[in-house]
Amino acid sequence: MFVSQPSLSAGIKKLEKELDATLFERGGRTVLLTPAGHLFQERARAIVAEYQSVRQDLQQLKDKPTLRIATLHSIRGNSIAELISKFHKQYPNVFIELCNGCLPDLQDWLEQGKADLALTWLREQDDDQNSQFLFHQPLALAVPSNHTFAQIKSACLADLNEQPYIKRLNCEFWQLYPKLFDQAGVIPHMVYASNNEEWVISLIQAGVGMSIMPVWDDLTHITYIPMTDLSLSRTIGLQWRRQQNFDVVNWFRNFVVEQDWQVACSSLCQKADMQLDKSLPSQE
Incomplete structure (x- = not known):
């Protein structure tokens, strides 16, 4: 164990004091484990095995962070x-x-x-x-490319009145929209609501509706229309x-x-x- 006998004895006595239990029967030249000693030995072996396992896991984490x-x-x-x-x-x-x-x-x-x-x-x-x-990313009105809005250069909130609209539940500005729509006297026709951005994009591409959303450059079948009375960006x-x-x-x-x-x-x-x-x- 690479420990001197006196140091080992002192360590065992310290452990017994800490555990408030006698781990060894000491008599003559024979040293035996007590019931408490057998219990502790079993648990200690499990602790050592778990410690070695943790060390292996930490090494793997280091090699594959x-x-x-x-x-x-x-x-x-x-x-x-x-x-x-x-x-x-x-x-x-x-x-x-x-x-x-x-x-x-x-x-x-x-x-x-x-x-x-x-x-x-x-x-x-x-x-x-x-x-x-x-x-930096602006937000604009995304419409299906075959929608009549796709032919106009810009739009305003009033143009959304009774238009099929897809609500983006995870939009960072979602709390702002109801107030803006109300101020503009707009009642969009909510046809769908989703917390999945890809679903919203797919529905717009399929012609289900439109939505105010961030501008992405690689989307097909979607046209972005700048809003003249709304300037949002992130x-x-x-x-x-x-x-x-x-x-x-x-x-x-x-x-x-x-x-x-x-x-x-x-x-x-x-x-x-x-x-x-x-x-x-x-x-x-």
Whole structure:
């Protein structure tokens, strides 16, 4: 055991005192375990085995680190998948866990340590020391490409009156819409409501209805119409816990900032911004 006999005896006595139990029968040259000693021996062997198992798991975690990424419901899955695919090619040993939720969910998961990074909406009050800007994204009216609205250059809220509308339940601005519709005297014809962004996109493409949503550049059969009396936008970026300093988190942060897809999204959004009425105050 690489321990001197006196030190071993002292350690056993200290353990018996801590447990308030006699572990050995000491008589002459014979030392036997007491019933308490047999019980403790059995449990101690299990503890040692579990400890060795934990050490093995920790080594595996070191060799194959896990990165837990939380994303907004309203950020399209294909954009995230493309990003993850590129990251995996550069860091093939990293195991990635993805989960998505609403803005409050992402904030809670970060604070509680259930997520290492969040791909989320950055607001003015967010701390620059634990966030990284990625791209700016305006919101516009998305309509089926065969809809009559697809031929107009812009629209206003009043144009939505009695039009088939798809409600995006996970939109960051959902609390704002009822008030805006009411002020404009608009009663959209709600035909569908979903907390899944891909479902909303598919329904618009199928001609079911229209919706005010973020502008994406790779959608087919959808036309974006700037709103002349509505100027909404969001800033998408990464967030993390300031005290966190995991290597895998730093790898992903640096990787994302260097990606070309960020530039492509920014270019798209600048183009869409040019269509919006610049005279309107931002409600971001």
